[in-house]
Amino acid sequence: MTTLAQKNGRTARIMALVAIGMVGLAFASVPLYRLFCQVTGFGGTTQMRVGTDAPGEVVGKIINVRFDANTNSALPWSFLPEQHIERAAIGARKMAFYEAKNLSDKPFTGTATFNVTPVQAGQYFAKIQCFCFTEQTLQPGQSIRMPVVYYVDPKILDDPDASKISEITLSYTFYPVDSADKQS
The missing domain is CATH 1.20.5 (Single alpha-helices involved in coiled-coils or other helix-helix interfaces)
Incomplete structure (x- = not known):
C-alpha cells in the first residue's frame, strides 16, 4: 500500500x-x-537560399522592393539603405546595399534582424546573401557597406493571397551585441 x-x-x-x-x-x-x-515564411520571415541561384526573370512581372533601416537607440550608428526602393523583375537576382557608420568614439558591435512585409510575401522573398545575424564591429567613425542579394520567387504569382502584391518591404534593425562587455 x-x-x-x-x-x-x-x-x-x-x-x-x-x-x-x-x-x-x-x-x-x-x-x-x-x-x-x-x-x-511565417511573420514575414524571408527564405534563406544560400548558395543557390535565382530561378530567372519572369518577363513583364515587376515588383517594387522597398528597403527600410532602423537602429536600436543603444547603438550609436547611422544605418541606411543606399537606395530606398528598387524595381525588381520577379525571379531575377538583385543586389542592394545598406551602409552603417559608427558615430561614437568607441568601437561598437551590432547585429541585424530583419522582416518582410506584407507577411504573405515573406515565404517568396529569398535572400541568397545577407548580413543579418552576423556580428559587425565598427571602429570609431568607421563605415561599412553591406550587400543583400535576393530575388522574389516566381511562385508568388501562383499564390492567391500574394499574387496581387505590388510592393515588398525588407526591413532591418541593428541592435548592440553585449554592450556591457564589448564597449567598456
Missing part, C-alpha cells in the same frame, strides 16, 4: 520534472521559433 508520504514524493518529483521541462522549453523557444519562421 502506498503511503501519503510516497504519493507526495512522487508528485513532487513529477512537478520538478515539469518545471525543468518548462525552463528548457523557454530557452529553446527563441531558436525554435526562428527556425519555424525561416522554414515557413
Whole structure:
C-alpha cells in the first residue's frame, strides 16, 4: 500500500520534472521559433537560399522592393539603405546595399534582424546573401557597406493571397551585441 508520504514524493518529483521541462522549453523557444519562421515564411520571415541561384526573370512581372533601416537607440550608428526602393523583375537576382557608420568614439558591435512585409510575401522573398545575424564591429567613425542579394520567387504569382502584391518591404534593425562587455 502506498503511503501519503510516497504519493507526495512522487508528485513532487513529477512537478520538478515539469518545471525543468518548462525552463528548457523557454530557452529553446527563441531558436525554435526562428527556425519555424525561416522554414515557413511565417511573420514575414524571408527564405534563406544560400548558395543557390535565382530561378530567372519572369518577363513583364515587376515588383517594387522597398528597403527600410532602423537602429536600436543603444547603438550609436547611422544605418541606411543606399537606395530606398528598387524595381525588381520577379525571379531575377538583385543586389542592394545598406551602409552603417559608427558615430561614437568607441568601437561598437551590432547585429541585424530583419522582416518582410506584407507577411504573405515573406515565404517568396529569398535572400541568397545577407548580413543579418552576423556580428559587425565598427571602429570609431568607421563605415561599412553591406550587400543583400535576393530575388522574389516566381511562385508568388501562383499564390492567391500574394499574387496581387505590388510592393515588398525588407526591413532591418541593428541592435548592440553585449554592450556591457564589448564597449567598456
